[in-house]
Amino acid sequence: MSDPVLATHQLSKRFGALCATDDVSIDLRPGEIHAIIGPNGAGKSTLIKQICGGLRPDAGKIMFLGRDVSGLDASARARAGLGRSFQVSELxxxxxxxxxxxxxxxxxxxxxxxxxxxxxxxxxxxxxxxxxxxxxxxxxxxxxxxxxxxxGQRRQLEVAVALTLSPKAFIMDEPMAGLGAEGSKALTGFLDGLRSQAPILLVEHDMDAVFALADRISVLVYGKIIATGSADDIRTSAVVRDAYLGDAA
Amino acid sequence: MRMNETWVNALVLLGLVAVPGWALMVDEPFTITLATRAAILALAAVGLNIVLGIGGLVSFGHALFFGLGGYAMGILAFHAQTYSALDLGFIQIEGSTSMPVIWLVAMGVSALVAAVIGILTLRTSGVYFIMITLAFAQMFYYFAISWAQYGGEDGLSIYVRNGFPGLNTLAPIQFFGICFVVLCLVLLLNARVQASPFGLALNAARQSATRVEAVGLDPIKLRLVAFVLSGAITGLAGALFADLNRFVSPSMFSWTLSGELIVLIIIGGVGRLMGPVIGACIFVGLEHFLGGLTDFWHIYLGAILLCIVLFGRGGVIGLLTGKEGAHV
Structure with missing residues (x-):
């Protein structure tokens, strides 16, 4: 198996008594889409911010292309090849x-x-x-x-701006949010083709898209990764069903 | 009424030349002086517009650079007219009455001070940035008041207007010509910078710093360079203003002047190339005509400002071209 492009090692972040990121170690391998799902408030955005450099973790480190980028700020990580799209359009x-x-x-x-x-x-x-x-x-x-x-067009533009950077990895925070059925279908097809260019770490609420796209899925609940596996593993996992998916899956 | 912005811009510049041209023919030197004053205030505001309009940084201390430019001129000319050397401690230099030399010194000193203040202040934003820039300007204001060697509170008079090779700078129309050409050159620079990769990135950083970081650029560095450029231009305007009055005083550092520069830009159009020029012409016009009628002419200026803030966010240029100004 090839080395991961991006990996977090025992990442932790506390806000007072709240542990927003609790010992999170995930990785992103070449050519894959790795989805992170979890209920609202699970700490997905907090995790993304730490990976992209907007927020400093209390402990742990972030490796990107074999290099420790924990000490770099957001713009330096972008220059290193981390392409990003935002949950709320930043244009x-x-x-x-x-x-x-x-x-x-x-x-x-x-x-x-x-x-x-x-x-x-x-x-x-x-x-x-x-x-x-x-x-x-x-x-x-x-x-x-x-x-x-x-x-929807703003979401597309977010992706286009990330593309201009020819990044080595994409970090996408809910690219489907508010797109509607047609739009998310089109974007799903697009992201499917994009993974061959660079792997994608995808945070998404649209379960159809996640199950259609993701090579691997990690489930984040209360700041902790409770399961990582293929779409089928996650769909059939009792732990995940209890914590998050409920009767939906 | 919708007008093409390029035409509006050309008309404004044409107007700014036509008035003193007319004044020359009917022999009204005072009107030429008024036009010169408008051109210089416009230049100072063009400098401020780079950080305020494109960069989105409300600097409430730009009189600092205006004053630095003024004192650079005052101090150099003072030493030249008293034939005394200017002792900087490690080196002694002669004074100067040459405008190009004075301009370079004024811009250099302003840029240097802007770099230092920028490094200290640009991590703050919003009201904190407004207050900290004001605080720096006030520091220089009180320093100038207590600096007895250069006139302290009374200021410093310069008896002869400084020279420019090949021109008689004491002729009002020739001095106007110098100021107008400088203004046009700086406007050209401003237009190019605004459209350049640097200007595009600075303008984007005003709208979303996060976006600019996400493409690998550092918004603080962009703002710092803009602040230095802005300070240098306003400093140059200060040197010309001191030459116009042949007098420098601490009032060039005063916060009311910082406020007036912001008002000029808002009246003309925030972030628009000609916004500061239109604003300065209106300001000087009102100051002259209404100031002749009543001491309280600022009330009318305030009313105009109020109307523009409430009904026309793009200032006068916005009203003429139908486009909104930059949101700060």
Missing amino acids: AMEDTVLENAVLGAIGAGAGPWRFWRAATRTAALVERAEAALARVGLTAQRDQVVASLSH
Whole structure:
């Protein structure tokens, strides 16, 4: 078995008496989609924030591409190759779709210390941005302001910006949230193809999508991983059924 | 009424040249001085607009850089007119009455101070950033008051306007020309920077710092560079302002001036290229015409500001072009 791309080792985070992340060790292997599921308040977002660098864990470490990235801040981890999409869209709402994608291209390419040539007239940046927009199907909206996009299109743009970075791993926090049946079906198909480019750590509430996509699933309850396994393992696990899935699965 | 922003911008600049041009023909030198004042205040506000409009940082201490530029001019010219050396402790330098030299010193000192203050303050945001920038400006204000060597509270008069190679700077129209060309060059720089990768990233950091971090950029560094650039431009404006009045005083550091610069930008249009220029023209116009009628002309300025804040978030440019200003 190949080495994991991303791994957490005994990660812990407490907020006062609440243990939001309790000794979590998970990994993400090349070419896979690893889904993290769990009830509301299980600590999924807290875990993602620690992996991406928005929150410092109390104990444990995070390995990415064989390197300890625990001490790096969010932007340094992004530069190392961690691509991210957010639960609530984090986009420049007053800017156009193209400008948002170009921002990603700036981060991936020569950086922001260029002060003279217009960013949206720099061929290298625009080509990279347009390629990413084409992949998520936003080419027609390229000159629209983000604030005027539908919720689903904003989710697509989040993914497109992550794509411009050509990341070594994707961290996606509820990409299906609020998409509706059609939208989540389309995005499910898209993510399915994306895993061959880079593995995806997927936090998702949409169980149909999770069971359709995930190579492995980890179940997080009260900050603790109570089970990790294939979709079938998780579906039939008595522990998981008690703690989370209930009669739904 | 919807107008193309490029046309509005061109009209504003044309107006700013036409007024002193007319004044020259009918021999009204005071009107030229008013236009010069507007151009210089516009320049100072263009500097502030980079951090406030694009970067989203409400600096309530930009008079600090305006004052630094003013004192850079005052101190250099003072030593030149008294034929005394300026003793910096480790080195002694001559004063200067050359505008290009003074401008470079004013921008250099302002940029340096902006870098130090930026490093100390840019981790704060919102009301804390407003208060901490105000506090720094007040420190310099009180320091200037107590600095007896350069006039203390009374300020410092410079008897001769500084020189620019090939020009008679004492002729109001020629000095206006210098200020106007500097303003245009800085506006060009501003336009290019705003559209550049740096400007795009800075503008995105105002809207979502998390997004900018997620693409691997550091919002604090972007803001620091913007703050330094902004401070240097406002410092340059301060040097020109001191030359216009041939007088420097601690009032150039005062918080009311910091506030006026913010007001100029809000009236004109936050984050818009010509916002500060329109704002400065309106401000100087009101100050002159209403100030002649009543000492309480600020009431009318306040009413205008109130209307713009309540009904037109994009300022005057927003009203003319139908686009909203940047949200700060």
